[in-house]
Amino acid sequence: MLTLKNIIENRNAVIEGLHKKHFAEAEKVIDEIIDLDKERRNTQKELDTALAEQNKIAKQIGALIGQGKRSEAEAAKEQTARYKEQSKLLGEKLNEYEKMLRDKLLQVPNLPHESVPEGRTAEDNKTERTGGVVPDMPTEALPHWELAKRYDLIDFELGVKITGAGFPVYKGKGARLQRALINFFLDEARNAGYLEIEPPHVVNTDSGYGTGQLPDKEGQMYHVTVDDLYLIPTAEVPVTNIFRDVILAEKDLPRKLAAYSACFRREAGSYGKDVRGLNRLHQFGKVEIVRIDKPEHSYDSLDEMVRYVESLVRKLELPYRILRLCGGDMSFTSSLTFDFEVFSAAQKRWLEVSSVSNFESYQANRLKCRYKTAEGKTELCHTLNGSALALPRIVAALLENNQTPNGIRIPKALVPYCGFEIID
RNA sequence: GGUGAGAUGGGUGAGUGGCUGAAACCAACAGUUUGCUAAACUGUCGUGCGGGUAACCGUACCGGGGGUUCGAAUCCCCCUCUCACCGCCA
Missing domain, CATH: 1.10.287 (Helix Hairpins)
Known part of the structure; x- marks a missing residue:
């Protein structure tokens, strides 16, 4: 706040x-x-x-x-x-x-940074830059849910049987691809100086308030009522709450952390073609990067995080664009947000795979995450986070964009992690 | 799930009704000394809120909530959590 x-x-x-x-x-x-x-x-x-x-x-x-x-x-x-x-x-x-x-x-929501464009909806977001090459797909190219079926990678119906819609079961090379992506993202993060964290997947109400999921987004989280705990919608929640009620020394900043977690979202009210296949799920995997920094450095940090996420998308050889979100499309808590979208060539749609934000002191004020300056004053930190990256839509784009008559090609960077070069 | 013990400042840990926002030690920070490091010595060293240009003053906080009392870290009640042992178990 x-x-x-x-x-x-x-x-x-x-x-x-x-x-x-x-x-x-x-x-x-x-x-x-x-x-x-x-x-x-x-x-x-x-x-x-x-x-x-x-x-x-x-x-x-x-x-x-x-x-x-x-x-x-x-x-x-x-x-x-x-x-x-x-x-x-x-x-x-x-x-x-x-x-x-x-x-x-x-x-009261957070205030937008001065560079945030005016606007009300996603239409008004400003494209910062684009990269990669949108592949020229033949008309018979299949959407990822068809490919997943053909190569037996993901079983959506089985998930419905076990749990319900939005909880797919990954199988064989589909499951291995997921695991490869997680390891790839975590290794990249470590090389970029992020401390790897494996956080709890369930949090208490204090943590929910700390990062702002409560009270306004209560309905978006799965609530374990007997114990009054919530399934995390993102690793941001447990990881950022590491710093709740903490006063850091100035020399400890910045703090850079990365965590993989399953993410659980009720997505109440979602329906239609947007939720087809991997486009929108109740449970999905994501590696999140979190950064705590001094106010005067936080926008440099944000740039660094955006460049970092961009490097991931490039290594995966996906066509992408980076959007600077307009005032009306930004989240409640953010001061400045860049969304990453990759082009999923068979659906012919841009899919959001990352959202990188600076919250300035808005979250820190609720968290009471502060640091002591050299002069001994206690000031609020700035908090930032970003997806790096969310798995399902990356998988969707990889499957669709890399399909060939002989199978689905795995991008070079991922081959050592997968242990195979093609899905056939 | 059962039984018992406990929760005090960055850490260890004293403190059973007023002189305790809290001893002592450690850590940290600043200074003195020193060729450098170390050691030694000296000083500083919690957070929120309110007031003040400031020095500073007031107030609250010893897991959380309520109560007793002129007065509570200290006594009473409720809750939460932690630890230990037993049971169960990946």
Whole structure:
């Protein structure tokens, strides 16, 4: 969430930023927050005064009893009743203000970076650059779900039987290709300086709030109600929460971590051709990279992460484009996001395979992830993350783009990991 | 699942009602000394909120919530978690 300090000191700039993100009633909400904060401060002041008075009397009573002046001590006790009553009421009032303030703050999305293009929908995203070659496919080219069936790589129906739609079963070279991609991505990440993490796949509510899945995206996660735990929708959640309530030393920054995990998403409301095959699943594999950095370095970090993800897509020889998301298409918590899409040649569609974002201090503020500067000041870190990469759509594009009459060709970089050059 | 013990600052760990936001030690940081390193010595060293240009002041926090009391890290209740042993088990 945004810091109060930022909202109060930069009211107009904040509202302008929220407009760019198409946040409704920005002025109203921001001014409510500012007013609530004033009330909160006044209440706090009154409460502190009452408590100070109480503490003073309590100390006096202690001293009087020490001196054996019992009757004077008794008299002093009478005085505290009034302050006690007062501070109790003020305390309740303060809690209310704090709760209201927090609720309001949680409703406010992050502010977009100045370089975020204006716009409302995906149509308005700006293409940063493209790479790779879109293959010239014959008309009889098959979509990946047909290829998966022909070569017995993925069994969607079996998944339906075991679990339900959106939980495919990978078999043989299909399963080995998945494993190859995971190892490839993790090795690449390690070579790029990321610390490999194997995180829990289930998290508690504190972690859900820490990275912002709760409360706004509650319905998107699978909830294990008996234990009040959530299946992770991305490794971002457990990995970023490593830094919850942590104060890092300046020299410890940046921190770079990478993790593979299965990701679980309910995808409530999705339907139609978008969800065909591997395009949208309830469970999928993904390697995520997470970075914690000093504010002044975070945009350099973001660039580095984008270049890193780009290197992966290039090594996989996939045609891709990098989009700078517009204000309306960005996620609630992001300041600047680049999406990576690969072209899936038989479907003739661009598929999103990565989303790389700088959250600035928005997540860190909820997480209470801070660092101590050389001058000894405690400041919020900036957090960033990106997919590097999500498996299913990569698999979809690999299958479709590399199909030949003799089978499906495996890109060179992946052959050592797969142990085969062709799927036939 | 059963039984028992515990949860204190970056770490170890004292502290059973007022002089404790918290001893001591370790780590860390700064300085003195030194050819360099080390050692030794000196000092600093939690977080949030409110007030103040600032020095600083007030307030809250000893797992979380509630209670007793003029006053709670310390007493009472509830919850959570951790550890140990037993049972079960990849």
